Structure formats: structure tokens, C-alpha cells
Amino acid sequence: MQAKQWKNCLEIFEAAIERTCGERAALIERTCQGDEALRRKVELLLKYHEQLGDFIAKPAFHIAPELLIDDPAALIGRELGCYRLEAVAGRGGMGVVYLARDERLGRKVALKLLSQGLVAPEAQVERLRDEARTASTLNHPNIVTIHEIGQVNSTLYIATEFIEGVTLRERMARGTIPPERACEIARQIASALGVAHRAGIVHRDIKPENIMLRPDGLVKVLDFGIAKLMEQESGAALPSVRTQTVTERREIWGTTGYMSPEQTAGGKVDPRSDLWSLGVVLYEMLAGKLPFPNGTPRDVRQAHATIVPAALRKVVDRCLRKNPATRYQTAEEMLGGLGETKEASVHPSAASASKHYAAVIALTALLLGGAVFYAGRHTPANRADLPVGLETSIAVMPFENFSADQADAFLADGIQEDVLISLGKIKRLRVIARASVMDFRGAGAAAKTREMGKALGVSHVLEGSVRRAADRVVVSVTLIDTRDERAIWSERYERTLVDTISLQGELAVEIARALQKTLTPAEASRAVTKVTENPDAYLLYLRAREAESRKDNREQLERAAPLYQGAIDLDPGFALARARLSLCASALVNWGAGARWEEPSRAEAEEALRLQPQLGEARLALSHHYLWVARDYDRALAELSLAVELLPNSAEVPLTAAYIYKRQRKYNDRIAALHRAEALDPRNRKVLGLLACTFRWIRHWREAMQSGDRLSVVATDGQGCYARWTRTQDEFHFGGDLIALKRFIAEEIETPSSTNREWLDVARYETAMLERDYVEAARLLALIPPEAFSLGPYGTAAHSKAFHAALLAVASGADAATKERALELARDELEPRVGAIGTDKPEADLAVAYALLGRKDDAIRAAQHAIEVTAGPLDSIEKNHMSSALAMVYALCAEPDKAIALIEQLLTLPVEMEHGAIYSMSLTALKWRWQWDPLRSHPRFQKLLAGPEPKTVY
Amino acid sequence: MPASSQQRLTQLLCEWRGGNPAAFDRLLPLIQPELQRLAHRYMSRERPGHTLQTTALLDDAYLQLADETPPQWKNRAHFFAVAAQLMRRLMIDHARQRQALKRGGGTIRVALDESAAVTQTRADELLALDEALENLATFEARKARVVELRYFGGLTMEEIAEVLKIHVNTVTRDWTSARAWLRAALSGEDMNAS
Secondary structure, eight states, rough: HHHHHHHHHHHHHHHHHHHHHHHHHHHHHHHHHHHHHOOOHHHHHHHHHHHHHHTTTTTTHHHHHHHHTTGGGTTTTTHHHHHHHHEEEEEETTTTEEEEEETTTTEEEEEEEEEETTTHHHHHHHHHHHHHHHHHHHOTTOOOOOOEEEEEETTTEEEOOOOEEEEEHHTTTOOOHHHHHHHHHOOOOOHHHHHHHHTOOOOOSSSGGEEOOOSSSSSEEOOOGGGGBBOTTSSBOOOOOOOOOHHHHHHHOGGGGOOOHHTTTTTOOOHHHHHHHHHHHHHHHHHSOOOOOTGGGGGHHHHHTTOOHHHHHHHHHHTTTGGGGOSSSSSSHHHHHHTTTTTOOOOOOOOOOOOHHHHHHHHHTTTOOOOGOOOOOOGGGGGGGOOOOOOOEEEEEOOEEOSSGGGGGHHHHHHHHHHHHHTOOOSSSSSHHHHGGGTTTTOOOOOGGGHHHHHTSSSEEEEEEEEEETTTTEEEEEEEEETTOOOEEEEEEEEEEHTTHHHHHHHHHHHHHHTTTTHHHHHHHHHOOSSOOOOOHHEEEEEEEHHHHHOSSSHHHHHHHHHHHHHHHTTTTTTOOOOOHHHHHHHHHTTTTOOOHHHHHHHHHHHHHHHHHTTTHHHHHHHHHHIIIOOOOHHHHHHHHHHHHOTTTTTHHHHHHHHHHTTTHHHHHHHHHHHHHHHSTTOOOHHHHHHHHHHTTOOOHHHHHHHHHHHHHHHHHHHHHHHHHHHEEEEEEESSHHHHHHHHHHHHHHHHOOTHHHHHHHHHHHHHHHHHHHHHHHHHHHHHHHHHHHHTTTOOOOOOOOHHHHHHHTTTTOOHHHHHHHHHHHHHGGGGTTTTOOOHHHHOOOOOOHHHHHHHHHHHHHHHHHHHSOOOTTTOOHHHHHHHHHHHHHHHHTOOHHHHHHHHHHTOOOOOOOOTTTOSSSHHHHHHHHHGGTTTTOHHHHOOOOOOOOOOOO | OOHHHHHHHHHHHHHHHHOOOOHHHHHEEEEEHHHHHHHHHHHHOOOTBBBBHHHHHHHHHHHHHEEEEEEEHHHHHHHHHHHHHHHHHHHHHHHHHHHHHHHHOOOOOOOOOOOHHHHHHHEEEEEEEHHHHHHHHEEEHHHHHHIIIIIIOOOOOHHHHHHHTTHHHHHHHHHHHHHHHHHHHHHTOOTTOO
16 A cells, blocks of 8 residues: 555656646645645655755765775674684685684684675585585695684684785795795695595685795695685686786686686586696796786697796696696696606706796706705604605715814814805705704714715715814815715815805805706805905804804803804994894893893894895894794794795794794694704704604694604613603503503613613602502602702703602601601792792692692692793693693692593693603593592593593694 | 686576576676776775766676677666676675674674774665665666666666666656655655555
8 A cells, every 4th residue: 555655656746846846735735635644745755855965876886885895904803703803814706814813712713704695505505514624624734724614694704724924926926936946835735735635625726825835934725625615506616707817806806817627617627627726826936927828728838838947847737738637637646746856957948948037947957855845744654755855965064173272173163054054045955954963973984974874864965174273274075975975076175264254155156066056146146155254253153153052051142142242343244143143142031041132132133134134044033033032923923934935944944933833822833843844954853852742732642752753863862861751751641551661661771871870760760659659669769869850951840859759758658747747848948949930830839739738728829820920821831731730739629620620621722741740631640640549539530531532622 | 708707697697688587696796706896996096076987887897798899788788787786786795794793793892993884884874775775666666776777886867768768857757756765764754654
């Protein structure tokens, strides 16, 4: 009825407005025929007609274009489900990516909101989400982790791990990528594709926007299984229907330039389609443009013949074949192809090389070892298939000091290290880092080179000696092929001390020549650049390096810093010394040496960078400043991403990344970075030790054991015993029984060394405590010197001997007076240590002592305070370790429910897990330690112990 | 654009004209990126006193989509008709999405900045207009269509006349009365009171 009246009303209105005002009243009177309601409506319309103004005069599009494009920034600060949108991270054809915070878990994520209207019809969404979920189970370091796929109202979103770094697109905007790096990136992508393909998942949208390059060199492939979410029924991907290469378009909407012919045609896609796309990406990395500017795959061969370095031409060729049957059939096959390029000796055809690409081709002359051989291994079990890059890799052995004065040893060490650093700047050469070769100090006889080559996995070894007499320095070097132990090049340099400064650069160039490597002009210039013109400054610098390299501790750093400062005073333009001083200062801040180092940490790095913008060490120094001093981890990573290209062979770069990732609680990333550091510096104990302990934190016992095995091989003497003991403890946590511990003890007793004595007794004491053989434990405890508990080679402070004695007294059921005396002794020893900087553990121990003394309130308060003062974010592993102490206090104070609730939670969190620490939170520890006995009668605890160990969430 | 996509676009336009509503759904994803790209361009060019004709933008879109062959006028008009509807759908979808975020997100802890608030208001207004337009269409489908073509498609009166095959004076009249009705409806007047 209403509708009809309105229709009528509008007619009257239209007639009325064509009349003059005077005529209108009569018209309305006549046409409404006494219908009051109708009349009111007409008058209403007339009234609003007067007020129209510019109402909807301009198209909506003009008024609110931001609605059409859905201005992403407008959503910042909003919440979607449990995610708070914090910043726009990027946008693509499928929607906008936000940096968001997961409020439940307090972690940063990348949240992709899929544009409506681009999503497939509702009915299919569920099935497609299932597929994306399958993709989310892919576990590979080169595949971004999908946390969640969800929907709020009609908005579909995907939450993934947030990756620091740049997209390959952004990197390519800065210029073409050197062939060896391009090859490495392609390998990592292929490695990711291989895993996905085996799981039956085709990516469908491999393109530079979907590839992230992390500062530590790791490549991450994004959006597995997501492309399909955006497809239409036909099976053809539609979000990017164009093959245009207009930059603007590509940035905003992606492009089909990467789609295989069968995909573009809307046909069925399989793994080989992804390999086509990867071929396009590889081509673009090398050539700086797409292979098919006109969208016609026909002319590819001709086009890329002139641009792609010959070594990779074969690979690109195989990828970009129109017929999938003639391409590589699997990602593994392609990996093989990429591997072969390492061996290929390629000479550019001058005729076909345009001037612009001549440099690229020259650079590609040999694609080898070095950066390419890491393809993102997560499981060290695969370590056997680590390509060792036998073709061209070099270990620079410690130079021998033949000087009359042994005090000149620093000169030999300094020159060796400088040669090593200069060589490290040559990308196509894998150079074994210093920590890995120092084991061979003094082993110099050529007879052993084959052995060393094998141990280090290198093709060549450089040996040298230095003799100094007054201001004359004689340096002799020999380059040996480890496979036949043949000296392929040998030289003797006699220089004044002043000229020694430039020697390392000359040597690097000569060695490269002897190895038949062609250097790029940039590499050559980096290699021969004198670090300083001032010989005295150089000597001070070498002394500082020597001081620093002896041991990584505060005392050595405090010795090195003034030496660097002295070198800088002599030559203010000595950028490398400034970078090193900055690194030294940052490390000192970290060691708690005080705020006075904060300023040099920043200032020296910045000055070094100003003096020499291309100095990788300066970038590294700035990264360390942000890491240890400013604690700005995002900026630390940003600087690190610049350092990685300048220091391609430096294990320090991924090691730094590992430190940063720990602070960001990204344990998987940390592991990947450490694996990369291990690849560059296979015998570095610190790297292997950190790898083992990271796996331990997340209760990946098996992997921790494998890392420990590798550490045991390279660690020597007392360290070796410690490493084996730590590894044995992992086996104990893993196996749940004491067999491993007993085997360790039996083996070590059989092969005693002068240095394993202390550790062995500690191991026996701890095992006796777990066995509850208190007589034996007491006997051993009496033998162990107090410092054996508190000083390990890794500087970890464990419980004091007095505390152990108190625990033993309680556990063994000594009489009340003995117990009390032991506990009071422990308390008196612990109380003064509470509150000292960086030592919150004494307070946790004190809390346990209070608990055993029956001072429940004091105990709980102390444990809670220990948690509170432990540095770090809320759920850092250190805090969780302290929470484990609180759980123990609850257990000992007859608060079983509180204890068990806390334990249940802690078993799912990463925790610090130190050797001998009574708070280690694993199922095995709960099973064996007497401190947990008060909980054993509780069904909830029994159920927990029945296993399996809950999965650690991180 | 690959040949297959062009054919697909032409085919879908034909199907939609032929009365197959499902074709519209399939046109949307095909044309949306183009429209959004234009919106981007529009925003970046926008400055006081400078108004870009929507039809100029749509022309551009049409030419892009039709692979740069000079289009027949008839096709072009029909394209605009589709585009207007698409535009409406897109803007309303996005406005709804925004509301969903406002509601679905629960508490908004961070105060919205000014531009976000303006956008939010526009989104609310747009949704109200859309609803009113739906109402209008129940008894004056043609007038509602005129508004859609004009307001969402940015078509000129002449172009609307061409698309709807009516005289341009009729278009003007429809436009005026539809605006007055919508204005009243959006001013909170009880349009159902009798």
C-alpha cells in the first residue's frame, strides 16, 4: 500500500516542482483529493527538495574512494578476533597484510585480510581452508609458519609468523642480484617447494612478493596453499589477471608474469607449474626484468641467452619450457641442476654480453660453495648430506711465528686473521671461520693437510709463517690442495712493517688468482683497501684483536678496548678499528661492565660507517649496538640485513641474528640462524653449544643430543667432558631413565683425563642424588671443590655447594638439628648474594631453603620476587625457569594444587634448562627429583607423569 | 590481458545482459582490481579544484579490459551499467567490512584517528543510502537505477538515458525526485507513516 502511495506521491511531486510556487498549492489540493497522508508526503518531499544542496550530487567514488580501496591504515588500532592491528605491513592482490599482535599469546604476527569479492564462493571456502590448513602443517625453515586461518563475520584472515626482512621484490628494486646469491635464493625456494610438493601442495603463486629475505640470509616462502583460496571454480587463478609489467600495477596487484602457460590458460596445475614460476623469479633476479616482456613464451631462449649467466642458463631453460613434461619434474631435480652450476666453469661469450650485463656474467664465472651450500636444514640428522663445497673452499691455518721474540706471536695471528677476513669478502669462496681453524694451531705440517681438509670440509688450505726482525717482516705462505696435498702456490714477502698493512689484501687477491677465481672490481677493491696507513695504529689493532680472540670474556674485552682506542687515536680514519671498538663496547655493556660503554658502542659504529659506508663490520657493530645496548631488536635486524651482503662468509652475522631471535622469543628462527652459522663455522663451539641449548629450551631432546654430539667432537679437554655430560643429560630427559647417565660415568672413568676429574665427580654426585644413593652422594660432594658447581666453561652459574649440602641433608633424612644447620648455612651463604646484578637464581635457591625451613610465606615471597626481577619479557625462558622454582616451593609448602597447575603450564612453555639445575622442568625431572615427592600421591600429578610429555608451544 | 580473460569478460558481460545473475558474481573479481587501481590513482591525483570524471576513469578501465580495441558505444554503455553496479557492490561490501570490524572487534582500545572516523561516518552513511535505495527500488525501480548509475557509476544524464533507453528529461526528473525521496528517508523521516 505504502509503495503504491509513494509512487503516486512522486508523480505529484514531479508535477509540482515544474510549477511555480503559487500554482503548487492548487495542484496538490487537486491531485491529493483530500488524502491527508498523501498530501503530507508530497509536502515532505518538497521540503527536502529545498534542502537538497549537494546531496549525492558527486559520485560516491569521489567522496569516499578510500572506501573502495579500503584504506588499510584506517584499521590500525582495531581488533579482529584476538588480533590487534598495529601497522600496515604491505598489500597485495589478495588483500592487505598487517603487522598485528596476537593478544592471547602476546606475539607479533603478520595478519593477512583477504579482500572480499576475491574470495571463492562461500561453499568452497571451507574446503579451501582445509587445504590451507594442510599447508600450515608444513614444517620447513624456508616456509613461513601459518598460525591460524579464520573468519570474523565475512572477513577471512590468515595469521602467519611475522618475518623481519624485505621481500625479494623490494630487494630487486635495488638492482640485480649477484648470481651466487640468486642461486642460493632459488635453492632455498626449491627446497621449500620440494617439501610442499611431497605433501601434495602446489604453491601456485611463486613471485618476488611472496619471497622474504631475512637479515640472516634465510629465505622464506609465503602464502603456501593460499593462492587456491582465491581461485574461481574454473581452477584459474583470477586475482591477477594481467601480464602487465607496469611497476605500479605489479606492486599493487601482483602479476601473472610468473604464471606457467598451463596456469594462465586456466588448466590444471601441478608442481611443475611452481618450477616454471621459480624459473621466472630466478631469471628476474639475474636480469632485472621478466623473461617475457610481451607475454609470449616463444622468445625466451633468445631473450635470456644474452642476459642470464651461462652457468644458470641451463637451469632457467629447463624451468621455462612451455611443455611441463620437458621441465624439471621435481624440485629436487631442480636443486640438482642448481648444484651443478657450482661446478660449471663458465666463460661469458663476449659477443652476446651486453655491456650492462658484462659485470654480472663475469661475476658468475664460477658459482660455487660459500653462500649457496646452505639450503635451510632444520634437522641436523640430515647433516651428512651437507654439501661440503669441495670445489673451492679454503681454511686459513694459524700462521706460525718464527720470530725470535715470542711476543711477536700477535703479528702472526693478526696477519692470518686479516687474510682470512679479506678472503671472507669474496662471495664465491667459502672461507672457514677462525674459530674452526684455531684447533689446528701448530699442526702446520703439510702431511696433515688432507686430514684437516677432511675435518673442515675444504678443498684448500693456506699455511703461513711470519718472522719479524726489527722493522722487517717476512711472510711466507703456501696454498695447498687438500685432495692431493699438492702445493699449488707459494710466495715469500719481505716487507717493512709499514707495508705489511696492505699485505693481507694482496694475499687475498693472489690466492683468489691461484684458485682461478675472478674478482669483481668491488671485491678486489674491498680486498686491497688498506685498513689504515699508520703502521703503529695497525700494530695496536692487531694486539687488540689478539687480546679479544683469546677468550670471550669481560676481562679480555676490557684489555682490547683501550688498544683499539689507541689505534684510533693514531689514525682517526681507521674505520675497522672503530667498528671493532664498538663491538667490544656493546659486548662489555652486555657483560655488565657499565654504562660508560654505551656511548662508544653507538658513536664508534656510526663514525666507522660514515668513514666507510661499505664496511660490513661497521654494519655489524651497529646491529650489536641495537641488540645489546639500545635493545631495539627490529633495528638490530635491519642493520644485520645490510651486513649480510657485505660479510657473506661471516658466521658472526647469523650468530647475531640468533641472539636477536632469542630476545624476540623466535626459537625456530634462532635455530635456523644457528644452523647457518654452523655451516659457515662448523667447529665453532659457541654456535654448537647455543644450538644444543636452544633445542633443550623447547624440549627437542633428540635434536639437542645431535647438536651435543657435534659439539663433543670439536670441544676439547674439560670442555669435551662438559659437552658430553650436557648431551647425556638431554638423553636422560629424552629417555626418562638413568641408563645414559650411568653409561657416561662408566665411559669417563675408563678414560680418565686430568681435566675431566671435576666434571666427572659432579656428574656422579648428581646421578647419585637422582638414584637417591645419599651415602655415595655425600661422599662425592665432599670431594667436589665449591667452584666446580658455579663455574662451567660456559659461565653458567649453578647452585652453590652449600645449597647442595642442605638439599642432601634434607633428602637423606638427617636428624632435625643437622638439617637445620645445613639449611641455615645455605641460607647464610645465599642471602648476601640476593639482589646482585644478573643473579636472581640465589633468591630462588633461598626460597627453596626457606620452604625447607618451614618458612612458607618467606619462601613464596622470595620465589615470586625472583620471577619478578628476572630480566626479560614476561614469558622469557629465564622467567619460566624461576617459575619452575616457585612450583617447587609450592610443592614443598603443601600447596599441591598450585604447584601442579603451574607445572602443567610450564611444561608447555620454553624454559631454561641448565645442567644440574634442580628446577629443570621436564617430565623426566619431575619423575626423578625428590623435591617433587609431595605431589606423587595426587592423581593429577600421576596422570601428568604417565605422559606423554606435552608439546612445548613457542 | 590474456586472450582467455578477455573472452571471458566479453562472455560474462553478454551473459549478464542476457539475464544471468550469476555472471555478475563472476565479473566482480575480474573487474575489481581494475576499479581499485583506478581508485588508487584517483586518490593520489586528488587535489582541490580538480575533479576527475568517473566516466573517464571507467573509460580507462573499459579500454584496459577490452584490450584497447575501440569499443562499440553500446558495449561501452553496458559496461558502465555493469561498472556502476559493481562499484556499488564493492563500496557497500567494504563499508560492511568496516562495520564488521567495528562490531566484531569488540572494544576499540585505541581512539580512532580523525580520518578513520570520517571514513567510518561515510561508511555508515553509505550503508544507510544503500538501504534506502533498496526501498526505493521496490516501487520505483527505474529511479533507483538512475541513482545507481549516477551516484555509483558517475554516468552523465545522457549516458544514463542511453543505457536505460529513455529520454534525458525523464532521467533528470527521476534523478530529482529520487534525491528528494532519499534525502527525506535519510533524514530520519518515517517513510512508512500513513
